[in-house]
Amino acid sequence: xxxxxEVQSVLSEGWRLVLGFIVGVLFGFFLExxxxxxxxxxxxxxxxxxxxxxxxxxxxILVAMAGLLVLGRAGVLDLDLLxxxxxxxxxxxxxxxxxxxxxxxGGYCPGTSAVxxxxxxxxxxxxxxxxxxxxxxxxxxxxxLESFYFSGDLGDVTLADWTGLPPAGIVFLLLxxxxxxxxxxxxxxxxxxxxxGDLAEHTGRSDAVLGTGGAQS
Amino acid sequence: xRRSSNMRFSRPYWAPFVAGGALGLTLLLTFYLTGHGLxxxxxxxxxxxxxxxxxxxxxxxxxxxxxxxxxxxxSPLYSWIVFEMLGVIVGGFLGAVTGGRLKGQIERGPSIGxxxxxxxxxxxxxxxxxxxxxxxxxxxxxxxxGGAAMALGSWAFMLAVFVGGxxxxxxxxxxxx
Numbered sequence: 001x002x003x004x005x006e007v008q009s010v011l012s013e014g015w016r017l018v019l020g021f022i023v024g025v026l027f028g029f030f031l032e033x034x035x036x037x038x039x040x041x042x043x044x045x046x047x048x049x050x051x052x053x054x055x056x057x058x059x060x061i062l063v064a065m066a067g068l069l070v071l072g073r074a075g076v077l078d079l080d081l082l083x084x085x086x087x088x089x090x091x092x093x094x095x096x097x098x099x100x101x102x103x104x105x106g107g108y109c110p111g112t113s114a115v116x117x118x119x120x121x122x123x124x125x126x127x128x129x130x131x132x133x134x135x136x137x138x139x140x141x142x143x144x145l146e147s148f149y150f151s152g153d154l155g156d157v158t159l160a161d162w163t164g165l166p167p168a169g170i171v172f173l174l175l176x177x178x179x180x181x182x183x184x185x186x187x188x189x190x191x192x193x194x195x196x197g198d199l200a201e202h203t204g205r206s207d208a209v210l211g212t213g214g215a216q217s
Numbered sequence: 218x219r220r221s222s223n224m225r226f227s228r229p230y231w232a233p234f235v236a237g238g239a240l241g242l243t244l245l246l247t248f249y250l251t252g253h254g255l256x257x258x259x260x261x262x263x264x265x266x267x268x269x270x271x272x273x274x275x276x277x278x279x280x281x282x283x284x285x286x287x288x289x290x291x292s293p294l295y296s297w298i299v300f301e302m303l304g305v306i307v308g309g310f311l312g313a314v315t316g317g318r319l320k321g322q323i324e325r326g327p328s329i330g331x332x333x334x335x336x337x338x339x340x341x342x343x344x345x346x347x348x349x350x351x352x353x354x355x356x357x358x359x360x361x362x363g364g365a366a367m368a369l370g371s372w373a374f375m376l377a378v379f380v381g382g383x384x385x386x387x388x389x390x391x392x393x394x
Contacts, residue, residue: 003248003249003252004248004249006250007252017297017300018300020301021300021303023246023250023301023304024301024303024304025304026239026304026308027240027304028304028305028306028308028309028311028312029311030239031312032311033236033316034230034233034236034237034240039324039325040326043393044393045382046383046386047394052233055237056236056237056240057356057364058237059233059234059237060238060240060365061360062241063237063240063241063242063244063245064241064242064254064361067241067242071249081252082248085362086353087371087373089369089370091352091353092352092353092370092371092373092374093373093374093377094377095348095351095353095377096348096352096373096378096380096381097377097384098347098348098381099348099355099374099377100377100379100380100384101341101344102346102347103356103378104341104382104385105340105341105385105389105392106338106341106342107324108341109345109357110257110258110355111257111302114302114305115306115308115309115312117306118305118306118307119309119312119318120319120320122321122322122323123338126339126342127342127345130340130343130346131258131261131342131343131345131346131349132264133342133343133346134342134343134344134345135258135262135346135347135350137346137347138346139265139283146281154369157370158367159368159372160367161369170367
């Protein structure tokens with residue numbers, strides 16, 4: 001049957017929610033299996049120690065992106081019916097910067113904190129309380145932020161529109177760039193490190209530091 | 218003493234490309250079913266609106282931002298993204314149980330105390346909560362879903378996330394490493 005099913009009014013409200021729950025279960029399970037329930041693994045990329053985040057994210061995006069293109073060509077999915085993703089470039093850039101800061105300080109993002117909390121991480125639960133507080137703050141300040149929130153309106157512009165390349169060309173270019181990124185990551189992963197492994201790192205420190213911080217939480 | 222000893226009886230994580238491929242197919246399925254991608258921060262926004270309406274009825278409805286989350290006669294929690302996030306919690310729990318990783322703990326580096334870690338977890342969450350509303354989504358709705366849909370703003374967002382993370386990382390190194 002040609003999709004998207006919901007837009008074609010094939011799905012009832014109840015089914016829509018049930019299917020939402022089911023894709024959520026898959027989403028959460030695969031995030032956990034990718035190691036995204038661990039704050040130290042997630043933040044590892046920012047110390048060039050663990051590259052699961054860019055590897056998992058880029059491969060997920062490219063699989064879905066190429067899949068959309070294939071399903072569209074095959075007539076299985078009407079790409080014109082997909083929800084528009086408008087670009088408001090300034091709030092998205094500033095929001096992205098802030099989100100990156102919140103990520104490395106807090107250790108999670110909204111989806112991964114739910115996975116971490118479900119695997120027993122108390123810090124993830126506290127992070128989630130912070131999320132709600134941050135959203136509340138934004139809502140309270142919205143009147144003052146409104147003009148910035150709607151600034152840099154470029155419409156529903158895609159990378160294909162922006163570059164003038166066909167969508168398949170964008171997929172091809174991104175595959176090349178991802179390949180280059182993965183090659184670079186491989187080089188960094190294989191480079192010899194003086195702090196190779198946890199043990200070497202820890203023995204390099206004083207016992208006093210280990211004594212206070214090394215204990216299991 | 219070493220954190221890695223936590224993992225002694227757990228299954229290894231999947232190879233990143235396997236997990237990424239599975240997530241990509243899940244995202245594709247979501248697009249096929251609903252016409253939109255996966256999300257996460259929207260569910261927290263709905264929860265914030267629901268919480269406000271419970272604590273102070275009318276306050277979310279009258280708020281210029283959260284008002285759109287309130288539909289008459291229906292809780293903001295009765296929405297697709299909230300059901301999806303409930304699924305994420307269940308899926309994450311199943312993953313942790315079957316992977317041998319279900320364990321009550323405060324995740325942190327070897328040289329930071331619990332109190333400091335929890336304070337930073339809250340602070341990071343606060344900044345991120347604000348940021349997700351400004352950017353109209355998070356790593357799920359913007360980076361993954363918008364990224365797969367080739368939205369220009371989503372790719373700009375993704376680059377900015379990594380820039381922000383790398384800029385802030387040296388200041389909280391002792392929290393993790």
